[in-house]
Amino acid sequence: MSNLFKNILWAVLALIFVALLFSLFMTPAKQPQTLSLNQLTTDINSGQVTQIMVNGNDLAIKMKNGSSAIAEKETESGISETLKNLGVSSTAMQSVDFQVQNQSGWAFWMNLLIPTVLPLLIIGFIFWMMFRSSRAGANQAFNFGRSNLHLSNFKDKVMFTDVAGLKEAKEELIEVVDFLKNPKKFMDLGARIPRGILLMGPPGTGKTLVARAVAGESNVPFFYISASEFVEMFVGVGASRTRDAFATAKRAAPAILFIDEIDAVGRQRGAGLGGGNDEREQTLNQILVEMDGFDRDTRVIILAATNRPDILDPALLRPGRFDRRVILDLPDLNDREAILKIHAQGKILEKDVDLRKVAVRTPGFSGADLANLMNEAAIIAARRNKKAAGQDELFEASEKIILGPERKSRVISPKEKEITAYHEAGHALVAAAVKDADPVQKVSIVSRGFAGGYTMKLPMEDQHLKTRQQFLADLAMMMGGYASEKLTFGDVSTGASNDLKEATNLARQLVTRYGMSDMGPMTFGKTEELLFLGREISTEKNYSEKVAAEIDEQVRAFLMHAFEMAQKILKAQKPALTKIATVLMEKETLEHDDFYNLLKPFKIKPIAA
Numbered sequence: 001m002s003n004l005f006k007n008i009l010w011a012v013l014a015l016i017f018v019a020l021l022f023s024l025f026m027t028p029a030k031q032p033q034t035l036s037l038n039q040l041t042t043d044i045n046s047g048q049v050t051q052i053m054v055n056g057n058d059l060a061i062k063m064k065n066g067s068s069a070i071a072e073k074e075t076e077s078g079i080s081e082t083l084k085n086l087g088v089s090s091t092a093m094q095s096v097d098f099q100v101q102n103q104s105g106w107a108f109w110m111n112l113l114i115p116t117v118l119p120l121l122i123i124g125f126i127f128w129m130m131f132r133s134s135r136a137g138a139n140q141a142f143n144f145g146r147s148n149l150h151l152s153n154f155k156d157k158v159m160f161t162d163v164a165g166l167k168e169a170k171e172e173l174i175e176v177v178d179f180l181k182n183p184k185k186f187m188d189l190g191a192r193i194p195r196g197i198l199l200m201g202p203p204g205t206g207k208t209l210v211a212r213a214v215a216g217e218s219n220v221p222f223f224y225i226s227a228s229e230f231v232e233m234f235v236g237v238g239a240s241r242t243r244d245a246f247a248t249a250k251r252a253a254p255a256i257l258f259i260d261e262i263d264a265v266g267r268q269r270g271a272g273l274g275g276g277n278d279e280r281e282q283t284l285n286q287i288l289v290e291m292d293g294f295d296r297d298t299r300v301i302i303l304a305a306t307n308r309p310d311i312l313d314p315a316l317l318r319p320g321r322f323d324r325r326v327i328l329d330l331p332d333l334n335d336r337e338a339i340l341k342i343h344a345q346g347k348i349l350e351k352d353v354d355l356r357k358v359a360v361r362t363p364g365f366s367g368a369d370l371a372n373l374m375n376e377a378a379i380i381a382a383r384r385n386k387k388a389a390g391q392d393e394l395f396e397a398s399e400k401i402i403l404g405p406e407r408k409s410r411v412i413s414p415k416e417k418e419i420t421a422y423h424e425a426g427h428a429l430v431a432a433a434v435k436d437a438d439p440v441q442k443v444s445i446v447s448r449g450f451a452g453g454y455t456m457k458l459p460m461e462d463q464h465l466k467t468r469q470q471f472l473a474d475l476a477m478m479m480g481g482y483a484s485e486k487l488t489f490g491d492v493s494t495g496a497s498n499d500l501k502e503a504t505n506l507a508r509q510l511v512t513r514y515g516m517s518d519m520g521p522m523t524f525g526k527t528e529e530l531l532f533l534g535r536e537i538s539t540e541k542n543y544s545e546k547v548a549a550e551i552d553e554q555v556r557a558f559l560m561h562a563f564e565m566a567q568k569i570l571k572a573q574k575p576a577l578t579k580i581a582t583v584l585m586e587k588e589t590l591e592h593d594d595f596y597n598l599l600k601p602f603k604i605k606p607i608a609a
């Protein structure tokens with residue numbers, strides 16, 4: 001709008017300017033007197049004329065008294081001839097200064113054109129400017145409805161070999177690529193081709209990556225759009241963008257259309273979460289319409305990715321739409337190692353690094369986290385002025401990602417250091433002394449992030465199931481710090497608060513979720529979880545106050561048992577506890593091997609928790 005006003009203002013200003021220019025040029029300088037040739041003759045003879053400028057047939061005359069006049073001669077004859085014929089004496093002629101100006105064509109035309117054509121040009125230019133800017137505006141308006149389709153213009157080509165793990169996803173997608181390459185094979189068997197494939201999994205598990213690999217593997221046009229681009233300021237834009245995206249893909253068929261982050265538009269209509277958004281619903285409806293509108297043999301396959309399949313509108317998941325669903329899980333141990341290998345390419349690592357050991361230490365890491373880890377390791381190595389990143393840097397990077405950067409500079413008093421050392425030694429020793437506990441990978445009293453110190457214990461391989469015994473061992477180990485402080489100093493510190501919080505949570509889950517308490521095989525409370533984000537959104541209490549009291553009692557029993565276990569172990573192994581704490585105060589960090597070597601002389605026999 002303001003653009004239009006600006007244009008109008010400019011036009012008005014320009015017109016005023018032109019008008020001014022003209023009034024300047026056109027001011028009639030005092031109109032000189034026009035003389036007849038006879039009169040001119042008389043004037044020359046009487047010596048009043050000093051100069052005559054001849055310009056074609058025009059004569060510009062200057063008088064002795066300073067005034068000027070004009071006259072016109074006949075075309076056929078020259079000026080002197082004409083004057084002579086009219087009876088100008090030759091002496092009078094000589095007193096007049098004749099100047100013949102041969103007017104060039106250029107000057108002549110300029111004289112003619114400037115007053116007539118120039119204003120036209122200026123006005124034309126103004127109109128052109130206005131037109132141009134308004135046309136640009138109109139183009140922008142058109143573009144609102146255009147989807148920003150990126151035609152497989154990913155900078156570097158990704159192939160399936162660049163994707164580690166994700167076996168099921170790859171198999172499914174290889175089939176799709178195969179279909180696009182030879183549809184006949186499938187059609188002959190009467191197979192209906194999948195219309196839509198939904199990739200779902202936690203953030204960073206490689207959904208976008210695997211889709212890009214499909215683009216790299218299949219030699220068909222691959223259109224990419226992020227659903228969040230659909231939803232912009234103006235209502236109706238999303239729907240028209242969708243239409244446009246599908247039309248473009250259809251025109252290019254066989255083709256793949258990839259809609260990333262489809263949850264941005266695909267959430268359940270009227271679900272209330274995030275408030276009703278007409279725009280989103282219209283876009284979603286349009287997607288549904290487009291997917292239904294495909295003919296049986298339209299060779300366009302829609303890929304979509306989301307990490308919130310739980311909120312997707314059920315209509316999207318109906319057969320004929322996204323009827324194939326591929327789940328991308330967090331990578332397991334082997335996959336983590338493979339992912340690390342892929343991202344080790346192009347990084348300079350020391351020869352003896354064992355990526356498996358890094359994989360062991362990174363359960364729960366997504367592909368993106370692992371890629372990040374490799375990069376962090378390289379950065380840490382550079383900061384240490386090393387030529388290559390070693391095992392140390394890789395471990396350091398993993399801890400930095402889990403716990404935050406080391407805070408070596410934090411000043412702690414000797415007393416605090418002692419408390420932390422005994423606290424962590426307590427955790428580690430209990431872990432080493434109960435059956436079914438995971439091995440200790442590292443003990444440290446260097447503070448990291450919010451943690452004062454930490455004991456890292458991890459299973460050597462991935463666990464999908466966990467037993468009651470393992471949970472009991474976990475609980476005892478969590479209590480190790482608290483128990484150690486109490487045993488050593490006769491007092492406890494705030495350093496144990498996080499342990500207690502986590503232990504309490506775990507104990508409660510044992511009772512309410514896993515049926516592992518004396519209350520029997522039963523769950524309590526209805527919990528809704530965000531599928532891939534592992535967060536609980538609500539817990540509904542579906543039991544009586546009496547049952548609630550009983551649950552609390554059971555939770556308490558678990559915790560007390562764990563505490564007593566820890567205390568028993570530490571009391572029995574007091575010399576080992578002191579040893580570990582002393583070494584920790586001195587060295588600050590103990591790796592897996594150092595730790596178990598330190599314990600050897602004490603010949604600890606693990607007991608059941």
Ligand code: ADP
Binds near residue numbers: 164165342367
């Ligand atoms: P999302 O699932 O959130 O779309 P991305 O595909 O964007 O995750 O993954 C982010 C990055 O993580 C990728 O660019 C890649 O570097 C890395 N990555 C994730 N999964 C894998 C994998 N399976 N193999 C190799 N690299 C992976």
Ligand code: MG
Binds near residue numbers: 209
């Ligand atoms: Mg993604």
Ligand code: ZN
Binds near residue numbers: 481
């Ligand atoms: Zn602790």
